Amino acid sequence: MIVTVTLNPSVDRRICVPQLALGRVQRAVSAHASAGGKGLNVARVVRQLGEEVAATGFLGGRNGEWIAKKLEQDGISGRFASIAGETRSCLNLIDLSDGSSTEVLEPGPEVTEEEMAALLDRIRELAAPETWMIVSGSLPGKCPPDYCGRLVEIASSRGARVVLDSSGEALRSGMLAGPYAIKPNEEEFLQLTGADRFSEERLAALADDLRRRGVRHTIVSLGSEGCAAMLGARLYRAKPPRVKAVNPVGSGDAFVAGLVVAWRRGADDSGALRFAAAVGAANALSEATGDVRQADIKALCERVAVSRL
Template identity: 35%
Template sequence: MTVPAVTLTLNPALDVSTSAPQVAPVHKLRCAAPRFDPGGGGINVARVIQRLGGPVLAVFPAGGPTGQRLTALLEAEGTPVRATGIDGETRESFTVTDRSDGAEYRFVLPGPTLSEEEQDRCLAGAVDAAAPGGLLVASGSLPPGMAPGRLADLARRAKARGLRLAVDCSGEPLARALAEGVHLVKPNLRELSDLVGRPLADPDARLRACRDLIADGSAATVALSLGAEGALLVTADEAWTAPGLPIRPVSTVGAGDSFLGGLLWALGQGLSLADGLRHAVAAGSAALLSPGTELCRREDVIRLAEQVRVVPAQGRE
C-alpha cells in the first residue's frame, strides 16, 4: 500500500521536556513532571500534516524500549507509521525550561549507529511506501557514522520512482542531495548562505540566492525560513515573502518542522504558493505557542493563517 506523502526520519528521538525553577550548575534541579513526544524532523513534519488532516506515513528506524515507546506515542495520536527495526537503541532528546527567565536548554544525544543493511531498509522502505508522483520528505540529522552521500542516494532513488523529494537538513548531506536535484529544500539563512558561499545580509541577496539554487537545478522550490523575520518561498516563476507574526514564544522546539509540515500540507491540498507560505508561517508561529515539544495545534494554525500577510518578493536583479 502506498500513500501520497511519506516522511523519512533517519535519526528519530523520544523528546523529553520539563521545567525547573532555575537552571544552575552543581545543585540538584527539581524538575516538573516530564512530557514525552515523538521527535525528529520527518516525524514532526508527519505529525503536523496529520493534525491538519492530510494523509501521511512516517518511516523511521526504531530500536529498544525507547523506539517502542516512540512508535506507540505516534500510533496513539493517530499518525500512521512504518518502523524499521534496528539493533541499536533509539535516542532521547531532553529540553529543560528555566522558569525564572523562560530560557530553554536543549540536550541532544547522538543516536544509534545504523548498519549498512539497516540504512538500506530505511531508505527502501520510504521510497517504496510513496505513491508514484507522490511526496517524500527527508528531514532531520543523520545518525552517527552514516555517509553524507546517503541523501544523494535517496535523491536518485526518488527520481527513479518519480517522487517529489523535499529535504530539510544541513551541511554536506544537504549539499550532496542538492547536487542530484530535489523538488523542495527548506534551508534557514545560515544554511542557504553556506550553500551559495556568500553572506546574505539583505532581502535582495536572499532572493537571488534562492533563484540561484533553482537556476542550477538544485531545487525546484526554495522555502527559506527566517525565524522571527518570517519566510520566503521561491520557484522559477513566483516569489512570495511573509513577515513573522508578533508572538512571544512559549517554546521554539519544532517551529521549523511545523513550518515545513504546514507548507507541504497546504500545497498537498492544491492551494497556491502564496497560501502555502501563509499556512507555513502560521504553523511555525503556532508551534511557538505550545510548551516543550508539543508542536503546533490545528486550531492555532487556522486562526493565525488569517493574520499572515503574504506579498510578492520583488528583488533588484
C-alpha cells in the same frame, strides 16, 4: 499520501524548570516525553491538520519500541527500518522565567550497510507520483554523507515530490539530487552560501543555481521573522505576527508540515506560505513540540503578512 523520513529520530524529553542555572541542582515543574526528531514532529503536525501520514526512518531498541507505540497512538502509520542500535534520546530544558529553550542532542546510533539498504528499499516502496515525501533532520552514526542524496534520488526518480529540511552534508548531498524543494534555516543558508548575513539577493542567486539542478523551490526560515522564499522564479517574504512563545522548538518542522499540506491541497504560492507561517507560529503557542491547534492557526492566518518582492 504524505510520507516523512526521519533518519535520526529520538525520544524527546521536555523538562520545565522555574529558572535554569548552570552547575546547580534543578527541580522540574513538569516533564513530558514525545516521539521526536524533525520528521516525526512534521508527521504529528500533518496528522493534526487532518491528513493521512506515514513515517519512516531508522528505529531500534527500547526507545524505538516506545516511539513506534507513541506514533500508533497518534494515528501515524509507522513504516520504519529496524536497526540493532538504540534510538537516541534528546533533552529540551525550558526556562519558565524567560521562555528560553536549551537543547541537548545525542548523536544517534550507528547504522550498518544492510540497515541503510533496507531503508532505501522502504523508500522505493513508499515513493510514487502521488507521494509528498519530507526528508528531515540529521544523519545517524556511520551514515555516509551522500546517503541523503541517494535517498532523495530514489524517491524523486519514482515520481515523489521531495521536500528536504536538513543540515550539513545531508543537506548538501540531498539538494544536489534535485528535490522538489529545500528549507534551510538562516544558519544553514549562510553555511551553504558562505555569506556572513542573509539577503534576498543571495537567496535568489542560490535558488537560480539550484533550479538548474532540479530544485523548484528554495525557502529560508528566519525564526520569528518568518521566511523568505524563492518559489519558482518569484521571491516572497512571509512574516507571522508576534506571539508569546511557550515552546518554539519544532516550529520550523510545523512550518514544513503546513507548507506541504497547503501544496497538496492546491494552494497558490501566497496561500501556501501564509498557511505554513501560521502553522509554524501556532506550534510556538503549545507546550508540546510538534503540536498545533486549529483555532490558533485560523486566528494567525489572518495576521500573517505575505509580500511578493
